[in-house]
Amino acid sequence: MREVSFGQYYPSQSFVHRCDPRTKILFLIAYIVSVFLCKNFYSLGMCALVFLIVASCSGVPFKSLLRSVKAVLFLLVFTAILNLFFHSGETVLFSWKFIKITKEAVYFTIFFAVRLFLLVLSSAILTLTTTPVALTDGIESLLKPLKYIRFPVHELALIMSIALRFIPILTDETGRIMNAQKARGADFETGGLMKRVKAIIPILIPLLISAFRRADELGDAMDARCYSGSKVRTKYKKLKFTWRDLLSALFLGILIAGIVLFRIYTVSLI
Numbered sequence: 001m002r003e004v005s006f007g008q009y010y011p012s013q014s015f016v017h018r019c020d021p022r023t024k025i026l027f028l029i030a031y032i033v034s035v036f037l038c039k040n041f042y043s044l045g046m047c048a049l050v051f052l053i054v055a056s057c058s059g060v061p062f063k064s065l066l067r068s069v070k071a072v073l074f075l076l077v078f079t080a081i082l083n084l085f086f087h088s089g090e091t092v093l094f095s096w097k098f099i100k101i102t103k104e105a106v107y108f109t110i111f112f113a114v115r116l117f118l119l120v121l122s123s124a125i126l127t128l129t130t131t132p133v134a135l136t137d138g139i140e141s142l143l144k145p146l147k148y149i150r151f152p153v154h155e156l157a158l159i160m161s162i163a164l165r166f167i168p169i170l171t172d173e174t175g176r177i178m179n180a181q182k183a184r185g186a187d188f189e190t191g192g193l194m195k196r197v198k199a200i201i202p203i204l205i206p207l208l209i210s211a212f213r214r215a216d217e218l219g220d221a222m223d224a225r226c227y228s229g230s231k232v233r234t235k236y237k238k239l240k241f242t243w244r245d246l247l248s249a250l251f252l253g254i255l256i257a258g259i260v261l262f263r264i265y266t267v268s269l270i
Contacts, residue, residue, distance in 0.1 A: 008168045010128040014059030017129045021138030023245040028126050030252050034259045043262035050255050060128045068124035076116050084109045136161040173210050177203050
């Protein structure tokens with residue numbers, strides 16, 4: 001579990017690292033929308049090509065990106081199996097009793113798995129190339145118009161940033177608790193489903209206690225530094241759009257235009 005890289009920051013001076021956090025957040029939102037607009041493998045392949053270009057410009061090792069998939073690997077496999085056996089279709093490839101696998105189900109399963117794979121990897125690039133402080137400033141700046149209706153923008157951005165930062169911390173804590181339980185004779189790898197579920201309970205209780213303890217310590221640290229939210233707060237680093245952000249916006253516009261054209265002038269394969 002310590003190999004899960006989602007929520008961690010990879011320090012570098014790459015093109016993506018130097019982009020404005022607001023640009024990266026908007027790029028991610030638009031990329032997710034583009035992935036969901038895909039209706040065939042041609043447009044999905046275009047999104048995959050864009051991801052490879054962005055990943056190569058980020059300077060993040062591809063192995064670190066793949067480790068982020070481990071957090072949702074069970075969900076990916078489980079949903080793929082459900083789609084494979086329960087998605088309807090006309091061309092039957094395999095049939096045995098109540099089990100029926102169709103050609104359309106195979107296409108849809110592969111399509112869905114690649115789509116989820118791209119969504120997780122693209123989200124991981126944002127957290128790997130953006131510090132929690134920059135991410136908080138970017139979210140706060142994008143949601144700044146909501147301040148006029150007295151919406152707590154700064155507090156919301158801070159909560160999201162702390163949540164992302166706590167993902168790798170709690171993951172490491174889970175690994176330490178599991179190792180301590182194994183040293184005391186706990187078994188998490190054998191037995192049936194109910195036995196494994198019962199074995200997780202000794203992990204959840206100390207993990208929750210540790211999470212509340214860390215939250216309490218963080219609150220005391222913020223209070224000791226006279227933290228008062230967004231009131232009378234200045235920023236050491238001002239967010240500025242540069243030529244990199246303009247180039248990213250043009251690249252994103254080409255992507256969305258291409259996906260829309262693919263959606264209009266091509267036929268769905270699934």
